[in-house]
Amino acid sequence: MLRQYELIERVKEYDPDADEALLNRAYVYTVQKHGSQKRASGDPYFSHPVEVAGLMTDLKLDQDSIITALLHDTVEDTLATIEDIERNFGPDVARLVDGVTKLSKIEQMPENERAAENLRKFLLAMSEDIRVLLVKLGDRLHNMRTLHHIKNEEKRRRIARETMDIYAPLAERIGMYEYMREMQLLAFEQLEPEGYKTITDRLAKLRQQDGGQVDAIALAIKQALAEAGLKVEVSGREKHPYSIWTKMAERHVSFEQVSDIFAFRIITDGVEDCYRAMGVLHTTWQFLPGRFKDYISTPKNNGYRSLHTSLMYENSMRVEVQIRTREMHQRNEFGFAAHWAYKQHETPDGAVGWLRDLIEIVDASHDAEELLEHTRMAIYQDRIFAFTPKGALFQLPKGATPVDFAFAVHTDLGAQTVGAKINGRHMPLRTALNNGDVVEIIKGKEAEPQLSWLGFVVTGKARASIRRAVRLKERAEVAELGRKLYEDIADRVPAKIGKKALRLALGRLELEDEEDLMYAIGAAQISDLAVMEALVPGCTAEFADEVPDWSKRDKAISIRGLTAGVGFKLADCCHPVPGDRIVGTRKPGEGVEVHTIDCLTLASGIDQDWIDLQWGQRSQGAVGRLRITLYDRPGTLAEMAGIFAKNHVNVTHLEQTQLDHPFTAYEVDLEVQDLAHLTRMLSALRASDAVAQAERI
Known part of the structure; x- marks a missing residue:
């Protein structure tokens, strides 16, 4: 565990103007508040927030983020309140802590509801400040590192599944690949222990047998580029165990049949050198068609930029190669966090559209299960690129349809969709889009989302919007039926019902407006007698025994x-x-x-x-x-x-x-x-x- 002076020194190294006294006070505060509490490992509980703060210093975050990391569990697990935090550390820290803190009642909810409410809370908070998400991911990463200390296997698996489904994809979605890979690896170990052991054992054996093959390939790549006048850094590594596992599952092959176990990274001085290096590699070794991806000219939504290719090395060995500049590499590994540290605490432009979509999903989702389903769809990483007729670029998940595209452009356009042209040809709305497709949406003023679309749309935003529209339509229909029934009810009371009587009745029934009353009648949420009694108190005495x-x-x-x-x-x-x-x-x-x-x-x-x-x-x-x-x-x-x-x-x-x-x-x-x-x-x-x-x- 980091000692107090070590943490302060880390912050002062990259932020000499940080308030040392305030940081010291936060460190002492969390130690005092958590007191004698212990973690499952037997360590003092305050070791966890201190280590999370250490992770934030690795990202070079500002002092408010470091203090938030130190205090993020005090409100949930101690007698401290948000008001205490604000009084001692200011409103900004209090707001961040409130955004990260998991409410204690969440822990008593069923699994899906707990995960959904936790997700809903910090999605809304991070829309205002991305630091909420950065601290939350640091919190989850450290919890995963110490997960093996929890004795209850079911609890370990629940936490691992939540990490795999929610937090690792979120880390990827904001470009924090280092966090994503470690979370996936630790969750993989809990969820598929046999698969994890098999792959790690095979990799260890391969490491012993390769005779320095990875270093040899890296040296060959570096020499080929040096001969072309390029000064680069080349590093090689085995692929991530979870990545190998997913390839085996997708291709239905054994470990021995996964040929691209090794991956190499080339770091250049500038963008032009990236393309020159790619040309040298493709003329020196055979490259695999369809495996070249240019994320420099067309970055991912999370800002990731790099060139990707696969080469056929000697002895028919397939190797993957990534080429990027140093600046791209820093951004690629730490994503929005790197931008936050180097761009004076501004949320990246690329985050805005994605965050807006997530908040729309939160608002449109009807319950916890829907929220989880829609959010998982929104954050998964496999993407395609499609264009509007005017050339605007939109990234969508693989398998996306014109309806998904329309909702990605604008919610109103999706709702009014009646047809689509793909590359100039009329095509069914359920057609899966391909990379580079030009999509023209045909809309109608009277059109509305169709329930059948849920059978083929793949984006969380589209599904949430369609379900919301269907629910609103059904509510309107029920309210209209309720209005007809209300007319019959009003005819049965011994008085003429005017606006005043109706307004008083709404108050007695604790309903907001007339529309709510009509819906309650139509949905059978309230009886005829209850409505009559609310309209004219005392008029239902003769019906008391009527069943x-x-x-x-x-x-x-x-x-x-x-x-x-x-x-x-x-x-x-x-x-x-x-x-x-x-x-x-x-x-x-x-x-x-x-x-x-x-x-x-x-x-x-x-x-x-x-x-x-x-x-x-x-x-x-x-x-x-x-x-x-x-x-x-x-x-x-x-x-x-x-x-x-x-x-x-x-x-x-x-x-x-x-x-x-x-x-x-x-x-x-x-x-x-x-x-x-x-x-x-x-x-x-x-x-x-x-x-x-x-x-x-």
Whole structure:
């Protein structure tokens, strides 16, 4: 563990103007607050924040970052408060500590919710200050280095999985490759212990047998470049064990079949020398087509710049080579942290768009599981490049479609997408984009995101936006149904309901506005009697013992407005139920067919007589038709059937109409009491995790 004077000396080496007294006070504060607390290793707990502060000095961060690292666990694990931090160390440090600190209640949450809430907290905080993320990554890296001291295997694996899924990709996304590689290696050891041991043992054996082969290849590369007049540094290394493991998994090959075990890095004086070195290598050794990548002219989103190529060395050995300048190398290894240290504490321009997308995802995600899913998509690293017709460049994950591209350009453009041209040709929206594609989005003013898009989009931003739009549409539909039901409720109270009565009712029901009330009624979150009582207190005394039981109602259907003895049937095209506004159509010599007033079939009924009809006795027996889209996974059909049973409806017809993974669509005919009953059935379906979408046909 770093001693107090050693930490101060490290900071003063790169920041002579740092406030030594304040740093000393922070060191003493964390030691005093953590007191006799111990880590799983048996070391004093304060050794952890001190080591995290040491990691921040390696990144040459400012004194507020060092103090934040020292204090980052005091609020969570001691009696210290944010107010104490602000009083002793100022508002900036207090804000940073608050951004990094994990709230104690998070530790009691289920796994996904805990990870999601932790992620949500510092994503929002780092949008204001990237130092929150830098300290958080340092905190996680040191925890991973000491993970082996935790005796509970399940807990070790949980922390390792969270690191692999969230923190390592985040480190990569901001260009901190040193952190990413070490996190992946330590997590890999916990998650795949047999695979880790096998690969590290093979690498150790290879190291013993290679007879200095890595050094020999590095020397050969350096000599070839020197003969061309290039002064460079060349280093060689074995590939990262986790990188080898992923290659074995992707290619379905054994360790012996992974031919590009070795990687070499060439450091040059300038950008021009990078391209000259690449030309020398490609003329000296055979290069592998399709393996050349120019991240200098087209950097990654995180600012990474380098030339990549693969060569066929002697004895058919494949080696990977990276060529970059010294400045690029510093930036590539430490990413945004390097920029922060050298560019006077400014957040890099490349971070702005990515951070904005992450915050949109946080806002659009409905629950913890969605947030994790969307964020993982947003931070994974395999990318392609696509262009707008005007030449603007956008980086997207592999497998991205025109819909992903549209949402990447702007959320509103994605929402209005109706078609796309790829390289001038009309193509389906589910088409996967390739590197260099020019994508033109065709939009429509009345268009809206489609649920089916979730079957092929791959970016977190697109998925979050689509799901949010679908939820808002469903909410509007439920509120509209609730408004119709409210009119019936208001007619049943012994008073005329005006704006004042409605405003007072909202207060009694603790609802924000009229729209919330209509949604609550439509979603069956509040009973008719509760609404009546809120509108006119005391008016429901006579209904106190009334308990609706749909299963005991009469099943006769009666229609008012028909001539005595005239037969009728409910139309199959619109499936009217009591509560719908209805009309009848009749051809000479035939009975009356009952339609909803907005039935599309009525538009073609020119040769038929129209009859104004009304429902008679409100009774069960009418059939409503629904289109229900389920997630295509085990148990969802059974869950839907359970919802039908719980709501006392009879299923008269069930037909699967579409199977498009990950969704399955059904058309279902349900025997219901009336429109209110059908509305509550829809609300129950929409509330289920098994149901992606439910609507009346």
